[in-house]
């Protein structure tokens with residue numbers, strides 16, 4: 380059995396305990412990673428703290444060099460990273476490759492965005508200043524960051540926290556999701572190969588429910604960036620030692636159709652939005668809300684698109700692959716069964732082979748059914764028939780989540796008015812819900828998150844102003 384060791388202070392840790400990493404496709408153990416103790420995790424924070432000032436002091440040009448080398452090594456090793464990811468999280472191989480390349484581009488964009496960040500300066504000629512002073516406000520590192528990433532984008536959602544924070548002079552204790560830990564360790568190894576100094580990027584592994592509290596309560600933490608589920612995000616809010624948090628949590632993104640213009644293309648867009656990576660994306664379309672008349676025309680079109688979805692093993696590059704684990708597959712199955720029991724129409728799918736669920740389309744879903752409200756994080760799409768625009772907005776807003784919504788209409792002014800009433804981070808008019816392009820701010824409100832991610836936003840959230848004012 381291959382074993383992958385956590386990395387602290389650029390050293391592989393000879394831990395006494397090991398954690399199984401499953402292959403969701405075979406449901407068998409694929410490899411093992413270190414299951415760190417509380418003491419080992421504490422040593423990761425001490426290493427990060429000890430390294431931070433020097434890392435900041437080496438200057439931006441040097442840090443750009445290190446990060447560029449890290450990026451180049453990711454691309455050089457893209458096949459290995461993609462293959463590992465495919466085994467750990469059952470994502471289609473070509474999508475794993477795309478994720479590595481998107482991550483390299485993320486680093487490039489981070490570097491160019493940083494260069495555009497201005498130092499704020501003021502003097503006696505500035506509006507509102509009546510003294511003879513020169514004031515300069517520079518953005519400097521906050522210190523030691525914690526990055527905790529979810530399973531579904533193990534490289535991209537890790538590096539999108541780490542790269543901006545490292546570039547700006549912070550050091551990190553990084554905890555990858557258990558399914559995603561091997562990739563997490565591999566990017567840690569590539570950071571060492573890129574020459575990133577000891578203590579700057581520490582990769583700690585172990586089961587979140589066992590080591591999570593130990594990580595987030597460490598007194599050396601200056602800020603935390605977390606992506607994952609609502610319950611874990613809430614716990615962080617309650618117990619973490621730093622209240623400087625960015626939380627990207629779940630979603631229940633709706634696609635609202637206001638009229639029947641262009642339905643064939645919209646059906647394609649909705650299916651791509653709902654089912655890619657088997658719906659295991661926080662931004663997946665997780666409910667369609669439209670009128671009875673439109674649904675009568677739309678449902679068969681969506682059904683035809685769902686029927687075209689390829690289903691199979693990640694190595695074969697289908698859209699639908701096995702879900703991350705049995706517990707998650709059971710949860711989606713329960714949602715489907717609950718809806719059918721309460722009167723929903725099963726339009727397509729509904730069957731399952733171990734962790735592999737057929738893409739499932741449910742029509743006539745009502746607000747009494749759990750699938751109208753819960754985030755499945757799996758391949759099921761409910762259609763909710765609601766007749767007045769005001770009621771559509773109400774149902775959309777009744778969700779505890781507030782990540783994104785799509786509004787489709789030929790009347791962009793009307794769609795814009797609806798968009799202004801939706802309680803979400805971002806509304807997409809005539810396009811599916813999605814995080815990209817990565818230069819855009821990415822945020823959720825209500826239970827979907829706290830703070831903002833994005834290239835510029837993460838540079839800002841991992842830095843603070845340091846003002847120096849000189850009286851002349």
Ligand SMILES: NC(=O)C1=CN([C@@H]2O[C@H](COP(=O)(O)OP(=O)(O)OC[C@H]3O[C@@H](n4cnc5c(N)ncnc54)[C@H](OP(=O)(O)O)[C@@H]3O)[C@@H](O)[C@H]2O)C=CC1
Nearest residue numbers: 529530555556557586587588591607608611627628629661
């Ligand atoms: N808004 C967004 O940007 C995104 C949100 N998500 C959301 O994430 C969820 C799916 O991802 P999933 O990985 O299952 O989410 P989890 O919340 O289960 O896990 C996320 C991360 O938190 C760790 N963790 C678990 N328990 C604790 C704890 N008590 N303290 C600290 N860390 C802990 C996990 O480790 P371990 O794996 O070891 O348990 C993992 O690294 C969905 O709800 C989805 O919507 C996902 C992607 C993007």
Ligand SMILES: O=C(O)[C@H](O)COP(=O)(O)O
Nearest residue numbers: 532660661662813814815
């Ligand atoms: O983890 C997620 O689900 C992402 O943040 C969504 O990214 P995507 O819209 O690019 O898939």
